[in-house]
Amino acid sequence: xxxxxxxxxxxxxxxxxxxxxxxxSDTRLLDDHIDHAENGTIENVFYCKRCEIYEKTTRRRELVxxxxxxxxxxxxxxxxxxTCFSWDSTIAQKAGKEDESVIEEVVENELDNIASATNTSNxxxxxxxxxxxxxxxxxxxxxTSTRTRVQRGV
Numbered sequence: 001x002x003x004x005x006x007x008x009x010x011x012x013x014x015x016x017x018x019x020x021x022x023x024x025s026d027t028r029l030l031d032d033h034i035d036h037a038e039n040g041t042i043e044n045v046f047y048c049k050r051c052e053i054y055e056k057t058t059r060r061r062e063l064v065x066x067x068x069x070x071x072x073x074x075x076x077x078x079x080x081x082x083t084c085f086s087w088d089s090t091i092a093q094k095a096g097k098e099d100e101s102v103i104e105e106v107v108e109n110e111l112d113n114i115a116s117a118t119n120t121s122n123x124x125x126x127x128x129x130x131x132x133x134x135x136x137x138x139x140x141x142x143x144t145s146t147r148t149r150v151q152r153g154v
Contacts (some may be wrong), residue, residue: 005071015073019080020134029054029084045084046135047089055085059152062104063138066150070141071105079150083137101152 009015023029034042045051066079071144138153 003068003072006069009069010072012073014075014106014142017078018069018073018076021082023082023084023086024065025058026054046086051084059086059154062139063150065151066139066141067105067148070148072151077141079138079139079141083135086135105148136141
């Protein structure tokens with residue numbers, strides 16, 4: 001599916017910012033979340049400790065999908081996805097969660113997951129009120145002659 005979107009958008013040669021309101025969580029997430037509702041009350045997935053098992057996989061999918069989109073859209077610098085999970089690298093690190101903030105691809109198309117602190121210095125600054133409606137994930141894309149790097153924004 002990610003390749004299909006990439007192929008479809010490839011003719012937009014000057015596209016540098018893209019938001020796809022797609023959830024990349026496991027398809028079972030919402031069903032499982034509803035199943036463990038207590039007293040008929042369903043809390044937000046964002047606050048649900050039982051649903052945290054889906055978070056790491058979702059974060060990884062967001063990074064990989066963004067890297068695939070970057071392959072098709074050479075001018076793309078920022079991409080966003082809808083998500084059920086909030087991201088704050090400092091909170092994630094304090095909670096002992098792996099930092100799923102960066103993925104790189106070298107020219108040979110090998111993927112390296114690199115745990116590092118999120119750095120938004122290359123990120124076109126936008127105001128949260130303007131960019132994010134609901135829970136979204138913002139990622140920046142930087143390229144050199146040998147690498148494409150996708151990095152999660154704070």
